[in-house]
Amino acid sequence: MHIVQSSITGIMDQLTSEAEACDAQGRLADKVVHLLKESGVVRMLQPREYGGYEAHPREFCETIMELTSKAPSIGWVAGVVGVHPFEFGQADPRLQEEIWGEDQDTWTASPYAPIGTARKVDGGFILNGRWPFSSGTDHCAWAILGGRAEGDEAGKFTEHYHFALPRSDYEIVQGSWDVMGLRGTGSKDLIVKNAFIPYYRA
Numbered sequence: 001m002h003i004v005q006s007s008i009t010g011i012m013d014q015l016t017s018e019a020e021a022c023d024a025q026g027r028l029a030d031k032v033v034h035l036l037k038e039s040g041v042v043r044m045l046q047p048r049e050y051g052g053y054e055a056h057p058r059e060f061c062e063t064i065m066e067l068t069s070k071a072p073s074i075g076w077v078a079g080v081v082g083v084h085p086f087e088f089g090q091a092d093p094r095l096q097e098e099i100w101g102e103d104q105d106t107w108t109a110s111p112y113a114p115i116g117t118a119r120k121v122d123g124g125f126i127l128n129g130r131w132p133f134s135s136g137t138d139h140c141a142w143a144i145l146g147g148r149a150e151g152d153e154a155g156k157f158t159e160h161y162h163f164a165l166p167r168s169d170y171e172i173v174q175g176s177w178d179v180m181g182l183r184g185t186g187s188k189d190l191i192v193k194n195a196f197i198p199y200y201r202a
Contacts, residue, residue, distance in 0.1 A: 002059045007039040008067055019071045019184065026177055027138045027186030028077055037105045041067070041078050046085035050096060051104030057086070073184030077136035084108040084144060087162070092200040095164055099142055108164075109140035109190070116147030116192060117157045124198040125149055127163055132176070135187040141167050143190060149202075161202045169195040 008015075014035060021029045028036075036042060044060045046052025060082065068075025088096055088108070099106050116129025131145055144164050148157035173189035 004040045022184030042082040047089045050100035080135045107140040108142040109134045109137040112146040114146040118149040120150045133187045135185045164201040
């Protein structure tokens with residue numbers, strides 16, 4: 001058993017006891033976020049040089065499934081947020097340093113749906129759009145968002161990208177998540193208006 005799996009098992013009662021509070025708040029409770037960060041579950045797929053475990057994806061999935069079986073909203077957010085380090089671990093080192101250089105427990109939201117449009121400019125892109133279902137977003141300092149960029153022909157958005165943005169470059173739409181199930185995931189909308197994305201973050 002991976003060390004993080006053991007850690008999650010050890011705090012499972014504490015996490016499940018907070019499940020109702022998460023649903024009532026419409027997002028993960030602060031205590032739950034603290035427990036998840038202490039457990040290391042979101043860092044399971046993260047590079048070792050940034051405090052990660054570089055665990056096997058199977059171990060990560062098994063840990064998330066066990067957590068989700070007991071506390072669905074908590075497990076959902078841990079799974080969504082925890083998969084982003086796998087992608088960032090293969091990204092430009094400058095992006096890795098921006099995300100984890102000061103805090104190795106930095107969380108990143110999503111979604112990947114190619115909803116936004118990105119106009120090409122010198123050095124990168126100008127991104128615009130509104131994305132639903134950004135799970136765990138209130139506790140994240142970054143977001144990775146799907147979009148379509150201009151190809152060879154200006155005004156034709158045909159190239160698919162993932163764009164990484166710091167919290168200062170997007171707005172969380174409070175009140176945009178009011179559902180029956182998985183209320184505690186806090187999967188709110190994000191809005192981006194004319195954000196500049198350098199090439200190394202795309």
